[in-house]
Structure formats: structure tokens, C-alpha cells
Amino acid sequence: MAARYTIVVDSKTDWFGSTTDFDVVTVAEYLARGESKNRRVGANRVVNLCRHTHIMSGGYYCSLLAEARGDIVLPSMADILDLSHKSLYAFLLPELNDALAKAHAKLTEQAVPFQFLVAFGQTEEPALALLGRQLFDVFRYPIVRVQVVEKSPQQWKITSLKPLGPHQVAKTSRLFVEESLRGFARLPLRRKPCRTAPLYDLAILVNPNEELPPSDAPALAQFVKAGQALRMRVDMITSKDIHRIPEFDALFLRETTSISDHTFHFARKAEQEGLPVIDDTGSIIRCTNKVYLYELLSANGIPVPNTRVVDRQSFTPEIAQELMDVLGTPIILKIPDGSFSRGMTRAENLDSLMEGAKSLFAHSRLILAQTFMYTSFDWRIGVLRGLPLFANQYMMSRNHWQIYHHHPDGGVENGGFRALPLTAVPAEVVETARRAASLIGNGLYGVDLKQTPNGVFVIEVNDNPNIDHGVEDKILKGSLYTTILKEFIARIEASGARPAGS
Secondary structure (H helix, E strand, O other), X not given: OOOOEEEEEOOHHHOOOOOOOXXXXXXXXXXXXXOOOOOOOOOOEXXXXXXXXXXXXXXXXXXXXXXXXXXXXXXXXXXXXXXXXXXXXXXXXXXXXHHHHHHHOOOOOOOOOEEEEEEOOEOOOHHHXXXXXXXXXXXXXXXXXEEEXXXXXXXXXXXXXXXXXXXXXXHHXXXXXXXXXXXXXXXXXXXXXXXOOXXXXXXXXXXXXXXXXXXXXXXXXXXXXXXXXXXXXXEEEOHHHHHHHHHOOEEEEOOOOOOOOHHHHHHHHHHHOOOOEEOOHHHHHHHOOHHHHHHHHHHOOOOOOOEXXXXXXXXXXXXXXXXXXXXXXXXXXXXXXXXXXXXXXXXXXXXXXXXXXXXXXXXXXXXXXXXXXOOOEEEEEEEEOOEXXXXXXXXXXXXXXXXXXXXXXXXXXXXXXXXXXXXHOOHHHHHHHHHXXXXXXXXXXXXXXXXXXXXXXXXXXXXXXXXXXXXXXXXXXXXXHHHHHHHHHHHXXXXXXXXXXX
């Protein structure tokens, strides 16, 4: 079942919809509630439908105190401030006008000027649906009236965005607004009695066109299968579906993450909605930059290869020679955000070191220089919520020094793997991986390590580790997927969005 929503209004006569499916209270009642010491943060979902949200008004204090109490409120204080003056949102109008231009061609009979409602991201006119979703993604107001005028015979533009209270909604639009709220709140639908309704909804973000995705199609199918046994509906979503995040109880990123693309925005959006998410934004930030990882691991006594951080501004042949003297040869150069053996080069001498550094400096001011530490395989220890989960040995590619060999023609070759039960892995490897992952957070991580005669060294911690069918699940099989989904369920229930055992 979906989380219970509280609707806050100035007068209970303002709300024209169901009072059975929603808790409807006046703003005076809500403000007088006070903070419950035993209530979990994020346990309450509040829709602020007060008539006024200007500074110091009842609606303003409704959202302000809701955030102070740990409630998830719509609109938030940031939303209220964003739409308080046109000067604060005018810079975002060009993007909305682009969506309006796409609708223009479909609304050939529409007279201008005109106005329309966006209620919880929905519009009454299907041609304006994309614009409605985009507006709600930016301005999380329940009900907004959009004013459109004609800029030229072939071009329209948005002149204003005005939040509305329910008392301002025309009778002909009231059913639309209530249905939009019901869709946003994900109230349970009537289902055939012979089917058991799912208790949880998990979104998995994927990219069907990704060359080396974190999970292959058979593994994704295993997540769906495991979800069915746990009464969890598992849906695949793509980069176009950020507006759907509020439909779900949790988000699982199975697309290679980066702080500079939509994967980070999806994680942030889920966190803003109060949803458990793996990978969380903090883990993405920490793991996708190898310079940060090196500093973090070193500062906490985690053994890493002999490493130097090199700055493009001060890099000279003399510095390069010093690196060779300290690190020996060959030297491995890495950009901070490389993945799958990309963004790395091996320098055998001074000339190749200068050339390799120049190439990588084109992508990042800072790069890493490391002592080359050859092993026939790298350990990968999967860690979930601080507990070791699985173990694999990833072999180096044939006649190559990396696991993945990226050929000039675009082909990719890898060296194979060997899966082992955790009990067969040296204790030092497992414990070092666990310690490294604990510095990042409580998510799902893949810790890469090298085991040498001189000890065990952490190469990196991945926030988005591979879970491929027949590889990472070779030992645990279906229980690997069940364990991960059970972690999501535990987080959903701990957040207060779902009652335990419901």
C-alpha cells in the first residue's frame, strides 16, 4: 500500500475530494500538533494546499515546520521561495518554453492567450503533458496555473506561474486535480482477488544501450523474479523517467554512475522524495573520484599502492623524473573518474610518461600516478551495508595488464573470472575490503584489491559494482538478488513509508 498523505488546508471546505483516502486537517490543527519524539523522520507525507504561502503566512509556516519535524512536504520551503517572485524563476522559463513549442504544433485550434493547470505534474490537455512533467520536476508545487501568451504568430511563451489553492480550482477541474493527487500518492488500485498485491515498488534505472552495464539483462530478470517472491514490483526505468520517481518506494541504479550526468540527478531526486536509493549521492561523489578515494583511504590507514597526485599546473619533465625515481617503472596514470579499465595508461619511460600525462590532463586537472603492481587477478569483494556479500577474482586480459582490454577498433576483451565463497577468501582481503567500504557509507560497493607478497592493497571502491548473471551470483545464485532486495525492503520500512509486516 502507498504511504498515507496528510492534506493541509485553511478550511476543510477548501478540499473538494476524498476525506477517506487522505487525512485532511486545517493549517491551525497542523501547526498545533508539535513534534513527536517517537516519530520516524520522513514517516509523514504532507501536501500543503493552503491558500497563501507568502512569507510568514499559514502556508509558509506549514512547510517550514513540516521540514523541521522531518515530514516530507510538498511544496518544500525551497519550492515556495522559487515561485515567490518571477525574478527567481525567470531564468528557467526558456526550458519550459521549449516544451511549450513542442505542444504548439499539436494545439492548432488553441486561442491565445490562455492558461492551464498543472496538478502534481499532470495536465488536462495531453499535448501539454511533457511541459507539465518538466514544470513539476523543477517546481514541486501541487497546483500551478500557467499563463501563456503569443510572442509571434508561430511562437508562444509562458509569462507567469502562479500557485493555486484548491478553493481557486474551477469545478470542472476538481476531478482532474483529485485524480492527479491520487496518482501522485499511488493509492492502491483495485486488483483481481486471485492476485496478491505487491507491497513495495522498486525502480531500477538502466540504460539498454550501455556497452558495459553494471547488470546484464539476465541479472535484471533475476531481480524481477526475486521481487515477485518478496511481493515487490520491480520496474525498469530509463533516463527519460525521472518524473516517475515519486511513483516508487525505492530506487536502484543499475547504470554506470557519474556526478555529471542523469544518474546523479536520479539519485538526488529519490533522496529529495524520501526514497531509499542505492547508489546514494554521497557514495557516487566519493567513489567516482579516485583522487578523493586515495586521500580518504590513506588518511584512514587503508593500504593502497604507492601513489602521487599530480597537478597539471605544476607538471614538468623534472616532476616526471621525480615520479619515476619514487614510484619506479612502469607507472600507471589514471584520471579520477575512469571506469572499466578506461582512463588509464601505463608509462614505461620518461617520454611515455609525459605523453600519457598530457593525454589525461586534457580531461582532468589532477591525475593519479601509481606504482605498477602486477597480479594475475584482482579481488572484488562485494559489500552491502557493511557486510561482505560475495567474492570474485577478475583475471587480467590475455597478454594485457588490465582486466578489460579496449581495442582500437572499439572491441572489448576481458580476462574472465573465478567466483569463490567468502570462506575461501583470505581473511585479510575480506577485512580490508570491509574497512574500505565502511568509509564510503552503508550502500552496495565493490572493493577491488590486489594481493601481493607485500600485503593486500585497495585499488578502488566502486559505488556501482557489477551484478551479472553467472558471475557475481555464481556462488549465491538467487539468494544474492533476494539479499539485495531485502535490504531495500528494510530501508523502506525503516523510513516509515511502509509499516513493517504490512
